[in-house]
Amino acid sequence: MRTDVAPALRVVDLLWHDARLYPQRVALRIDGVERSFEQLAARVQALAAHWSASVRPGQRIGLWFHNCHAWVESFLALNALGAVAVPINTRLTAAELTQIFGLARLHGLVTTRHYRRRNYLEEARQALRDAGAAVRLWEADDELPPAQWVQTELHGQPLASGIDTPPGVFCIQYTSGTTSLPKGVMLTDAAYIATAAYVARCQRLTPSSRFISAGPFFHCSGSMHALTVCLLAGCTLTSMSVWDPQEFLDRVERERCDVSHMVYFRDVLALGSPRARAQLASMQVTHDLGTPEFLQRIHDELGIAGISNLYGMTETAGQFTMWFPDDALALRVRGNGRPQPGNEIRIADPLSLASVAAGGTGEIQMRGSTLSPGYFANPNAQAEAFTPDGWFRSGDLGRLGEQGELVYVARLKEIIRVGGENLAPAEVEEALREICGSSLVCVLGLPDERLDEVPVAVLARPQVQDWPQALAQLRQRLAGFKMPRAVYVADDLPSTATNRVQRAVLRTWIEQDRLERVV
Numbered sequence: 001m002r003t004d005v006a007p008a009l010r011v012v013d014l015l016w017h018d019a020r021l022y023p024q025r026v027a028l029r030i031d032g033v034e035r036s037f038e039q040l041a042a043r044v045q046a047l048a049a050h051w052s053a054s055v056r057p058g059q060r061i062g063l064w065f066h067n068c069h070a071w072v073e074s075f076l077a078l079n080a081l082g083a084v085a086v087p088i089n090t091r092l093t094a095a096e097l098t099q100i101f102g103l104a105r106l107h108g109l110v111t112t113r114h115y116r117r118r119n120y121l122e123e124a125r126q127a128l129r130d131a132g133a134a135v136r137l138w139e140a141d142d143e144l145p146p147a148q149w150v151q152t153e154l155h156g157q158p159l160a161s162g163i164d165t166p167p168g169v170f171c172i173q174y175t176s177g178t179t180s181l182p183k184g185v186m187l188t189d190a191a192y193i194a195t196a197a198y199v200a201r202c203q204r205l206t207p208s209s210r211f212i213s214a215g216p217f218f219h220c221s222g223s224m225h226a227l228t229v230c231l232l233a234g235c236t237l238t239s240m241s242v243w244d245p246q247e248f249l250d251r252v253e254r255e256r257c258d259v260s261h262m263v264y265f266r267d268v269l270a271l272g273s274p275r276a277r278a279q280l281a282s283m284q285v286t287h288d289l290g291t292p293e294f295l296q297r298i299h300d301e302l303g304i305a306g307i308s309n310l311y312g313m314t315e316t317a318g319q320f321t322m323w324f325p326d327d328a329l330a331l332r333v334r335g336n337g338r339p340q341p342g343n344e345i346r347i348a349d350p351l352s353l354a355s356v357a358a359g360g361t362g363e364i365q366m367r368g369s370t371l372s373p374g375y376f377a378n379p380n381a382q383a384e385a386f387t388p389d390g391w392f393r394s395g396d397l398g399r400l401g402e403q404g405e406l407v408y409v410a411r412l413k414e415i416i417r418v419g420g421e422n423l424a425p426a427e428v429e430e431a432l433r434e435i436c437g438s439s440l441v442c443v444l445g446l447p448d449e450r451l452d453e454v455p456v457a458v459l460a461r462p463q464v465q466d467w468p469q470a471l472a473q474l475r476q477r478l479a480g481f482k483m484p485r486a487v488y489v490a491d492d493l494p495s496t497a498t499n500r501v502q503r504a505v506l507r508t509w510i511e512q513d514r515l516e517r518v519v
Contacts, residue, residue, distance in 0.1 A: 010170070010189045012079040014231035015041050022207060022234055028072060029238045029255070033142070035069055037234075040076075043069075047077040047146035054136060054151075057082030058165050059107040060172065063218065064088040064097060064124060066115045067241045070140035071217050072227060074110045077146075078170075079189070085171045086184075087218035090115065091421070091479040097127040100174055101135075104184055104376065105163050108136035116242065125154070132156045163377055172376050173220060175314045176415065176424035184376035187220075191317040191370040196228040198340035202322040203259050203285050203306075205233035210255055210282075212238040214248060215262030220318040221420070225261050245271055249279040260286040264419070265298050266450050273301035280304060285325050290452075295333035308332035311364075311406050315372045315385070315392060321345070321406045335405040336398075343368030345406055346391065347399055353387055361409055364398040365391040414503070416445035416453050418481045423455060428482055435473050437463030440493045442501045443484065446510070457484040458506050458515065460492050467519055487519035 018027065019041035027037040035043070055061060061083055063074055078085045086104050088097065101109075111124045121139055128135050134157065139150040165172070170189045174182040205211065211230050215221035222239075230237035238255055240247065245267035251257065265288050268276050285306035288295060298307045306325035309332060312318050321337035339345055347362040348355050356362040371392050375381040385393055395413035398406055416423040425443035432441045440460035445453035464470050467487070475483060494505040509515050 008168075008189065009193055010079050011192055011228050011231065012044065012076045014193070014228070015044060015076055018231060018234045025207070025234070026236045027230075028069060029236060030068055031241050032251075033069065040069075040072070043073050043146060044076045044080065047073050047149075048080040050147045050149070051077060051081060055081050055083050055108065058084065060084045060086050060104050060165060062086045062088050062101070062104065062106045062109040063111075064090065064092075064109060065112040065120060065140060066090050067217050067222065067239050068112070068140075069142045070110075070112070073146065074138075074140060075217070075223060075227070084165045084169055087171070087173060087223060089174075089218050089421075089479065090120075090216070091481060093475075093477060093479060094123040094127045094130075095477050096479060097124065098130045100182065101127060101131040101133070103174070103182065104172060105133075106135060108138065110138045110140050112140050125152075128154050129156075134158050165376070166373060169373065169376075171223070173218075173314045176422045176427065181427075182424075183378055183381045185314045185372050186374060186376050187314075187317055187372055191372070192224050192228050193232065194340070194342070195224060195317040195319060195370045196232045199225055199229045199319055199322065200233045202324055202337075203229075203261075204325060205229065205235055205259060207234035209233060209235040209259050210238070210257045211235055211259045211261070212248070212252055212255070212257040212263075213261040214240050214243050214264065219420075220312075220314050221262045224318040229261075243267075249276055252283060253279040253281075256282040258282050258284045262420070263288065264450075265302070266294075269297065269301065270450075277301065277303045287322075292333045299329065299333070305329075309334075309336050309408075311336035311398075311408055313394065315394075316366065317370045317372070320366060320370070323405075331401075331403070331405065335401055335407045338403075338405050339366075339368065340370070343370060345400065348387075348391070350393075350412055359399060361397055361399045363412055364394040364396045364406065364408070366394060367391050414444075416443070416455050418445075418453055418455065419451035421479075421481045423482050425455070428455060428457065428478060428484065431474055431477050432457055432459060432484075435470050435477075442493055442503065442506060444503045444506060446485075446507070448485075454485040455482065456486040456488065456510065458488045458490055458493065458510075460490050462489060464518075471519065484519070486517055488515035488517050490515055 018037040023038035024036050026034045027040045028035045075085050111120045113121045135154050137152045168188045169186040171187045172184045174184050213226035215226050217223050280302050283304050286304050287308045287310050308323040310319050310322045312320040321339050323332045323337045344367050346365050348365050350363040397409040397412050401407050414425050428443045429441045438459045442458045443455050446456050448454040494502040
């Protein structure tokens with residue numbers, strides 16, 4: 001009988017496999033700059049060797065920079081070392097970075113000098129100084145050999161002991177919740193690889209596929225659905241550091257991409273469907289989120305026969321349900337797909353947690369092998385997210401169709417989804433209370449043709465004399481996608497008997513132009 005046990009498969013092991021089988025194939029193309037699987041593997045190995053003396057297994061290292069080769073190299077090198085990557089949204093402010101640093105108890109941070117007119121390196125230095133902890137800071141560079149990446153030691157208080165990352169966790173993604181504090185979703189190699197295998201199967205990926213994604217690597221949309229999926233399939237990933245719909249079309253046409261992911265098709269349609277359709281001639285399989293009518297437009301106007309809807313979130317390592325391209329189009333645009341083997345969905349009453357009758361609408365609850373083990377150093381969030389019998393509460397309403405497919409209906413939580421980013425209203429409300437001197441504040445989402453939703457704010461009796469100055473202070477605290485697109489004032493806010501703001505009433509007042517708009 002064998003007594004040896006094979007080591008668990010890691011995401012980086014997919015790269016080692018590809019480098020052996022397809023050394024000269026292009027692994028990654030970002031803004032036109034290419035790396036073969038062999039070249040990518042060599043740089044990841046060099047970076048892991050460079051960091052091996054200073055990065056230990058289980059340590060949490062933040063990644064705060066844009067889509068580039070160095071981001072991928074850092075993510076995979078940390079995986080090779082057994083460390084834990086903590087991808088951080090590049091749209092966050094330095095103040096928000098300080099908050100993430102405190103929540104994640106980072107041992108180090110990888111960033112870059114400049115990106116889109118921001119000095120990320122200096123902002124990172126200041127944020128880490130404000131956090132007051134001893135930490136290493138690396139300056140990533142696509143052009144320099146990894147051994148020449150600049151490293152700085154920032155001095156401060158050592159991290160508190162006893163705050164270890166649970167075994168098996170290779171990545172922690174911070175996502176907005178219903179409170180003002182982001183929650184660190186712990187993710188495992190096993191969940192990422194299993195989900196990537198399901199995605200590759202549903203999107204019919206092979207080593208000859210030409211995959212394109214605009215998904216940011218700091219989200220599961222980039223690190224799982226784009227990067228890990230393509231490593232698993234052994235195919236080329238074309239990515240972008242900045243979303244630009246015309247650049248996307250040009251790259252699809254130039255590289256003859258046939259599978260896509262995380263595309264803002266509203267922007268593509270706005271360029272004019274005849275021109276876009278001609279450039280998308282090679283595109284066969286893609287997906288988007290939206291109404292059946294919108295997805296049907298992608299099929300009809302852009303000619304993408306393999307369009308489909310899906311469902312997932314950070315806590316499910318990305319996609320939890322998907323369709324196959326040869327499923328009926330009516331199903332693919334009206335429903336959200338089927339779960340992969342090993343995962344289950346139930347529809348439950350959000351108050352009693354009892355299962356609803358077949359075909360009924362209730363909270364979408366999930367369990368299975370690709371679910372997150374929970375939230376890092378946050379037992380309260382953990383207790384709220386899981387039922388006593390182990391089901392994850394999505395906070396979304398849905399139902400199950402006749403073929404067992406999920407049909408998403410609406411959000412039960414108050415999360416606002418702004419162009420792919422999740423926004424917790426409580427975070428913006430807290431900042432507005434402090435800056436505007438009003439205890440009665442409500443931030444809600446309004447429909448937007450391009451971004452799905454945008455946040456707007458309603459304040460009762462604010463103490464503001466200079467609104468431009470107040471908004472300038474708000475921008476120092478919040479990322480751009482969190483900024484209210486409009487601000488209204490009221491004498492009071494409508495509320496229930498339990499003092500919960502009636503958001504539906506406020507939406508009606510805004511639609512009926514019954515509130516004074518000050519911004």
